[in-house]
Amino acid sequence: MFIPLLRKTLKRLGELPARKESExxxxxxNYDDVLLDGTERPIQKPSDNETADEYYSGKKTHSLKNNVLTLSDLRIVWISQTYEGKIHDKNICDKENLRFPKGICLWQDGGFLGYKPKNVIIKLLVDCIILDYLLA
Known part of the structure; x- marks a missing residue:
C-alpha cells in the first residue's frame, strides 16, 4: 500500500534511484566521486536444496544481493538488478555493464578487487576491507 506512494513521491522529487545501467x-x-558497494538482504532458506545453495551467501545466511552507487551525501543514485546471495559483488558489476563519466573517482571495497571500468579512478576503502575481513 505504501510502496507505490513512496515510489511515486521519490520519483516526483527526483530521488528515485536509477535501475538501468545505461542511466x-x-x-x-556532475559529480567527482561515487561509492560502489554491495548489499545483502536476508531471506528465509528456500526449501529446495539446489535453490538454497544459490541463495547461500557464505556469510551464514541466505540472501538477495544488489550493488548500489551512492554519492557523498549518502543518496543512492543507482541500484543493480537483484541477484542470488551466492554471486560476488564484482560479478554483479561485470553483468551490469556500467558506464561512468570520464575521470570520476570510484570508491570501492575489497569485494570489487579487479573491477576497473574504463576512464575511472579507482580508490580502495582500506578500512572497509579490514573491517570486512574481521567480520567474515
Whole structure:
C-alpha cells in the first residue's frame, strides 16, 4: 500500500534511484566521486536444496544481493538488478555493464578487487576491507 506512494513521491522529487545501467553515466556527470558497494538482504532458506545453495551467501545466511552507487551525501543514485546471495559483488558489476563519466573517482571495497571500468579512478576503502575481513 505504501510502496507505490513512496515510489511515486521519490520519483516526483527526483530521488528515485536509477535501475538501468545505461542511466548511470548521465546521472553522475556532475559529480567527482561515487561509492560502489554491495548489499545483502536476508531471506528465509528456500526449501529446495539446489535453490538454497544459490541463495547461500557464505556469510551464514541466505540472501538477495544488489550493488548500489551512492554519492557523498549518502543518496543512492543507482541500484543493480537483484541477484542470488551466492554471486560476488564484482560479478554483479561485470553483468551490469556500467558506464561512468570520464575521470570520476570510484570508491570501492575489497569485494570489487579487479573491477576497473574504463576512464575511472579507482580508490580502495582500506578500512572497509579490514573491517570486512574481521567480520567474515
Amino acid at each position: 548511470v553515466e548521465e546521472l553522475l556527470k
